[in-house]
Amino acid sequence: xxxxxxxxxxxxxxxxxxxxxxxxxxxxxxIPASDAFEVPGxxxxxxxxxxxxxLKAQAAALITALDRLDAxxxxxxxxxxxxxxxxxxxxxxxxDMKHFALLVTLCVQCYxxxxxxxxxxxxxxxxxxxxxxxxxxxxxxxxxxxxARGPIWRDAPG
Amino acid sequence: xxAPVDVLIIGAGASGAAVAWSLAETRMRILCLEQGDWVKPTxxxxxxxxxxxxxxxxxxxxxxxxxSDVDYPxxxxxxxxxxxxxxxxxxxxxxxxxxxxxxxxxxxxxxxLDGVADDWPIDYRTLEPYYAENDRMMGxxxxxxxxxxxxxxxxxPPLPLGRTGMALGRGFNRLGWHWWPSDSTIATQEYGGRAxxxxxxxxxxxxxxxxxxxxxxxxxxxxxxxxxxxxxxxxVREITTSESGMASGVIYYDEHGIEQFQPAEVVIVACNGIGxxxxxxxxxxxxxxxxxxxxxxxxxxxxxxHPYAGVYGRFEAALDGHRGPIDAVWSQQFYETDPSRxxxxxxxxxxTRGRGPVQTALIGILSGKLPMGAGHHAxxxxxxxxxxxxxxxxxxxxxxxxxxxxxxxxxxxxGIPAPxxxxxxxxxxxxxxxxxxxxxxxxxxAAGAVDVSVTSPLSIGGWHNMGTARMGTDPERSxxxxxxxxxxxxxxxxxxxxxxxxxxxxxxxSTIQAxxxxxxxxxxxxxxxxxx
Numbered sequence: 263x264x265x266x267x268x269x270x271x272x273x274x275x276x277x278x279x280x281x282x283x284x285x286x287x288x289x290x291x292x293i294p295a296s297d298a299f300e301v302p303g304x305x306x307x308x309x310x311x312x313x314x315x316x317l318k319a320q321a322a323a324l325i326t327a328l329d330r331l332d333a334x335x336x337x338x339x340x341x342x343x344x345x346x347x348x349x350x351x352x353x354x355x356x357x358d359m360k361h362f363a364l365l366v367t368l369c370v371q372c373y374x375x376x377x378x379x380x381x382x383x384x385x386x387x388x389x390x391x392x393x394x395x396x397x398x399x400x401x402x403x404x405x406x407x408x409x410a411r412g413p414i415w416r417d418a419p420g
Numbered sequence: 421x422x423a424p425v426d427v428l429i430i431g432a433g434a435s436g437a438a439v440a441w442s443l444a445e446t447r448m449r450i451l452c453l454e455q456g457d458w459v460k461p462t463x464x465x466x467x468x469x470x471x472x473x474x475x476x477x478x479x480x481x482x483x484x485x486x487x488s489d490v491d492y493p494x495x496x497x498x499x500x501x502x503x504x505x506x507x508x509x510x511x512x513x514x515x516x517x518x519x520x521x522x523x524x525x526x527x528x529x530x531x532x533l534d535g536v537a538d539d540w541p542i543d544y545r546t547l548e549p550y551y552a553e554n555d556r557m558m559g560x561x562x563x564x565x566x567x568x569x570x571x572x573x574x575x576x577p578p579l580p581l582g583r584t585g586m587a588l589g590r591g592f593n594r595l596g597w598h599w600w601p602s603d604s605t606i607a608t609q610e611y612g613g614r615a616x617x618x619x620x621x622x623x624x625x626x627x628x629x630x631x632x633x634x635x636x637x638x639x640x641x642x643x644x645x646x647x648x649x650x651x652x653x654x655x656v657r658e659i660t661t662s663e664s665g666m667a668s669g670v671i672y673y674d675e676h677g678i679e680q681f682q683p684a685e686v687v688i689v690a691c692n693g694i695g696x697x698x699x700x701x702x703x704x705x706x707x708x709x710x711x712x713x714x715x716x717x718x719x720x721x722x723x724x725x726h727p728y729a730g731v732y733g734r735f736e737a738a739l740d741g742h743r744g745p746i747d748a749v750w751s752q753q754f755y756e757t758d759p760s761r762x763x764x765x766x767x768x769x770x771x772t773r774g775r776g777p778v779q780t781a782l783i784g785i786l787s788g789k790l791p792m793g794a795g796h797h798a799x800x801x802x803x804x805x806x807x808x809x810x811x812x813x814x815x816x817x818x819x820x821x822x823x824x825x826x827x828x829x830x831x832x833x834x835g836i837p838a839p840x841x842x843x844x845x846x847x848x849x850x851x852x853x854x855x856x857x858x859x860x861x862x863x864x865x866a867a868g869a870v871d872v873s874v875t876s877p878l879s880i881g882g883w884h885n886m887g888t889a890r891m892g893t894d895p896e897r898s899x900x901x902x903x904x905x906x907x908x909x910x911x912x913x914x915x916x917x918x919x920x921x922x923x924x925x926x927x928x929x930s931t932i933q934a935x936x937x938x939x940x941x942x943x944x945x946x947x948x949x950x951x952x
Contacts, residue, residue: 291792291793292785292792292793292796293792293796293797294793294794294796296794296797298797299797299798299801301797316470316473318477348792348793351792359786363786366781366782366785366786367476367782370778370781370782370785371470371472371473371476371778371782372473373781374472374777374778374780374781375469375470375472375473375777375778379777380777383777383801383804385777387469388469389466389467389468389469389471390466390471390620390621390622390628390742391464391466391467391618391620391628391629392618392628392629393618394617394618394619394620394629395618395619395620395621395742395743395744396619396743397580397582397583397619397740397743397744398580398581398582398583398586399580399581399582400580400581400582400583400585400586400589401581401586402563402578402581402601404581404586404589404590404593405563405589405599405600405601407593407596408567408592408593408598408599408600409565409567411567411596411598412567413567413568414567414568414598414752414753414755414756415524415525415526415567415568415569415570415755415756416524416525416526416533416756417525417526418525418526418528418529418532418533418543418544419529419532420543420545
């Protein structure tokens, strides 16, 4: 795997080297790369850089989440055998939903705005505005049976 | 000291904007104080690729999640439903979905018809012209002829049904149930300087297109042109009173945090069902030891949310997904009371058109429906753009023990005591929620859903805050009279959802604004003897 230039990301407080490696392992475990779908994993350097650069006030919570994951795993998560990591992550979900949810949120909110991922889903890699999207008007004749049944509102004394 | 004004409005949201605009024609000196800012359309999340992330942060509808310096915290530990709001010009309309149902005639007569709660001191016909005026000001799209309502005429054509609306409409038809295109404040054509909807799909993060009617782009431009003054980042701490017991003005913190006094002849409170009781309770004095306008003890009591249930289905075929406004169609098949259901009153179903790519993944993983690891990608493609659902908006009946009080510890960034919400779901609400989730499951399956999941109640769903300064003719059982004036303080008015007597089973903004216009009209008609 390509070394990740995340040391340059401005994070306060900073991640330790072990926490960085555990973060990468978590991301790769959550969403691995796929040749079949032609998508990178969530541990892709660009996606990780996006995640770290958009952390803002969540840096401390991320560190707490990683520390708790390490503690629950009995060792640094990244030092677990690859085949043991999914189970450890699942255990973490059951034990600490709040911090598990944080890790998932940080992962998917950057992964699913990556150009390559969006294109693989058939989306244009862009913001919704200003181009917008097409939505078919639909067939309002579907309402004919509703009309045919007549009023259903209840009148009330004044 | 600031120059005195004739009318001081606190809050620039749905109701504050409407009452300001309506009163402007009097040429009185009218000032509105708003604790938040103007929001620039270029700041809305849908301008950027991080639009879903920003809606989970700085544009989240929970003030506790946003936690900006213009928000006030809410202690909601003792409530299964968490408060949603927005503090800024436009208020809650900045982040609402735009659903714009009216109340029904029966909603004003729940005691007479169903033997519960209280009748309103006004009725549907009283409000009807104000509903119509408000529809014109906000710009309502919809389809005339909804059999669940007395006749009304939306000012624009309806929003697209889309694939989601069509699928769900067919499901309702298979069961023989009512459904109809939603009334919505999302413009479907050029309207009053607003561009038509282009299906950004991010309505509740604020509309970058300006198609959704928030009052910063509807009422406020007209009110300001007519001479109303609006000061932002001004947080009112308390309403002051004179020796005669009349409101004399307010003490507020300006944009620099400097304490100011603003004298006024008339004070109008428009702070929503949480902020209004908070302000009245914070305005306690030796004359009003239990809070201002609270001789009845009803300030803060009878808090009503709408308990929401969310029921979502996965479909084999792609639906609208992340495209298009949330608003599509609604059903009021179970709106009116049917004693055989085991509860009184009823609810509205509103469709949810779909989810964005991030929400699809996030909800999928956290709910256990979407695996992590090697199977993630194939499973995700079976969910993306294939989820649609219904929310049930259940009528909440007033109960005195559901209330807003002042938290003894928690304060906002200006040091003003924060509200504490104490709320429990009633047995009637629980039965209604259960009924709604069973019926929603039926209709989703009839529409072709292959996998249905239920979340009930929606804990995040405290969008509608009502009843905490209720309207009534009896000063011992209500806070304001039948035209919005405080029973206790005769130059103090309230115009937001806190004056609701009951909640109905629909989104309240249309009725909040119709009431604000109605109160404003009463003020205008009674100017010569307003304080009698």
